[in-house]
Amino acid sequence: MSDRKKLFIKTYGCQMNVYDSERMAETLGGSGYDTTEDAASADMILLNTCHIREKAAEKIYSELGRLKVHKDANPNLKIAVAGCVAQAEGEEIVRRQPAVDLVVGPQSYHRLPEMEEKIREGKRALDTDFPEEDKFEHMPKRPKAARGPTAFLTVQEGCDKFCAFCVVPYTRGAEVSRPVDRILTEARDLVERGVREITLLGQNVNAYHGQGPNGDMTLDQLIWALNDVDGLERIRFTTSHPNDMTDALIAAHGECEKLMPYLHLPVQSGSDKILKRMNRNHTAESYLKVIERIRAARPDILLSGDFIVGFPEETEADFEATMELVRQVRYGQAYSFKYSSRPGTPAAERPLVDQAEADDRLQRLQGLLSSQQYEIQDEMVGKEVSVLFEREGRLEGQMVGKSEYLHAVHVTAPNAKRGDIARVKITNTERNSLGGTLLT
Ligand code: SAM
Numbered sequence: 001m002s003d004r005k006k007l008f009i010k011t012y013g014c015q016m017n018v019y020d021s022e023r024m025a026e027t028l029g030g031s032g033y034d035t036t037e038d039a040a041s042a043d044m045i046l047l048n049t050c051h052i053r054e055k056a057a058e059k060i061y062s063e064l065g066r067l068k069v070h071k072d073a074n075p076n077l078k079i080a081v082a083g084c085v086a087q088a089e090g091e092e093i094v095r096r097q098p099a100v101d102l103v104v105g106p107q108s109y110h111r112l113p114e115m116e117e118k119i120r121e122g123k124r125a126l127d128t129d130f131p132e133e134d135k136f137e138h139m140p141k142r143p144k145a146a147r148g149p150t151a152f153l154t155v156q157e158g159c160d161k162f163c164a165f166c167v168v169p170y171t172r173g174a175e176v177s178r179p180v181d182r183i184l185t186e187a188r189d190l191v192e193r194g195v196r197e198i199t200l201l202g203q204n205v206n207a208y209h210g211q212g213p214n215g216d217m218t219l220d221q222l223i224w225a226l227n228d229v230d231g232l233e234r235i236r237f238t239t240s241h242p243n244d245m246t247d248a249l250i251a252a253h254g255e256c257e258k259l260m261p262y263l264h265l266p267v268q269s270g271s272d273k274i275l276k277r278m279n280r281n282h283t284a285e286s287y288l289k290v291i292e293r294i295r296a297a298r299p300d301i302l303l304s305g306d307f308i309v310g311f312p313e314e315t316e317a318d319f320e321a322t323m324e325l326v327r328q329v330r331y332g333q334a335y336s337f338k339y340s341s342r343p344g345t346p347a348a349e350r351p352l353v354d355q356a357e358a359d360d361r362l363q364r365l366q367g368l369l370s371s372q373q374y375e376i377q378d379e380m381v382g383k384e385v386s387v388l389f390e391r392e393g394r395l396e397g398q399m400v401g402k403s404e405y406l407h408a409v410h411v412t413a414p415n416a417k418r419g420d421i422a423r424v425k426i427t428n429t430e431r432n433s434l435g436g437t438l439l440t
């Protein structure tokens with residue numbers, strides 16, 4: 001009988017957590033764990049958490065309350081908390097929830113094997129340091145098993161921008177970029193295992209400046225190096241700051257064949273007063289100029305963004321400036337949030353705006369953003385796109401994949417398989433996807 005144990009990971013928050021969860025699963029693989037989709041049969045349940053908004057952090061405490069019941073029924077179950085809540089509230093978690101065995105911050109995942117040994121001996125383990133060594137360096141190489149056609153690859157972590165509302169600089173620490181050779185090795189390895197599209201990840205990915213063979217390389221240079229990887233067909237990156245959209249990166253959008261015409265470029269607000277109070281270091285106009293340059297380089301690019309409404313001191317006029325900026329840009333996709341006060345950030349000191357007003361603004365903004373999304377989806381009808389098939393659809397012979405613009409597309413393609421890229425003519429739109437027919 002195998003003495004391998006079962007690990008269930010629940011991932012909250014951003015794509016960087018998705019990537020980290022994969023790497024933690026690989027690391028714990030060396031300590032005798034295989035992943036399972038079934039929490040009830042797990043020997044260890046690991047929550048990879050998000051601290052970006054209050055609701056996200058609160059969820060973790062209620063989930064831990066539920067897990068305590070599991071553990072009462074099965075005292076051998078180990079409960080672990082990773083991610084940004086672990087980093088920000090590690091000691092508080094240990095104090096408040098005795099069922100938790102292990103708490104690990106995002107910079108210490110390479111220490112999981114030692115920590116796992118400790119909890120096996122019945123002790124509790126807490127590590128929320130920002131160690132000098134690079135965690136990815138000390139994590140096991142990715143195993144050679146085949147995988148799906150798309151993958152995330154973290155190239156940069158942390159942030160030095162200190163927007164007044166944001167916990168990232170405190171939970172993920174200062175900006176660090178991984179060296180180019182490690183990224184290329186990991187990318188080639190992913191391609192060997194079936195990956196055709198890689199999304200480069202970083203909290204501030206376009207500030208990337210990793211060590212290359214002849215000094216530091218910037219994100220555009222890294223993208224060009226990846227463009228030469230045989231078998232890799234598509235490159236994306238997220239998330240970017242408007243101030244780090246350099247001329248060379250913008251030019252790459254026009255010239256680099258494998259770089260997809262999609263850009264997530266958060267602006268947060270369209271009011272210069274609020275942008276200043278947010279410490280964003282850009283104005284609405286400078287953001288619009290960046291957008292203009294990107295569209296000049298790649299006219300068909302699909303733009304996405306992040307918005308916060310109800311930031312302290314936001315008036316109706318400030319909110320209207322955000323609506324106006326959205327009307328000018330026309331986003332194909334977007335994320336919008338009501339401001340959430342985060343302890344320890346500068347904005348947390350300031351009084352909240354009326355919450356009913358903030359809810360109303362969020363609804364109005366989301367209404368506008370959705371109408372733009374649907375208009376842009378409608379405009380795709382009749383156009384030809386390339387679709388990378390990711391999985392089988394629900395209907396007989398149907399495949400589902402993403403276009404270069406990151407739209408989900410359903411196509412009848414009985415002879416296609418995952419990883420194929422096909423030319424498709426868009427015929428119809430659904431709420432959050434498109435339908436099309438194969439072109440031969
Ligand atoms: N680095 C990216 C940038 O510069 O915009 C974003 C990183 S953050 C993980 C993702 C998004 O969460 C932000 O763009 C912002 O819109 C939102 N966010 C961050 N802190 C927030 C807060 N305190 N309240 C509401 N939304 C917040």
Ligand code: SF4
Binds near residue numbers: 159160161167168203
């Ligand atoms: Fe947070 Fe992004 Fe601002 Fe950095 S740039 S502080 S990650 S919102």
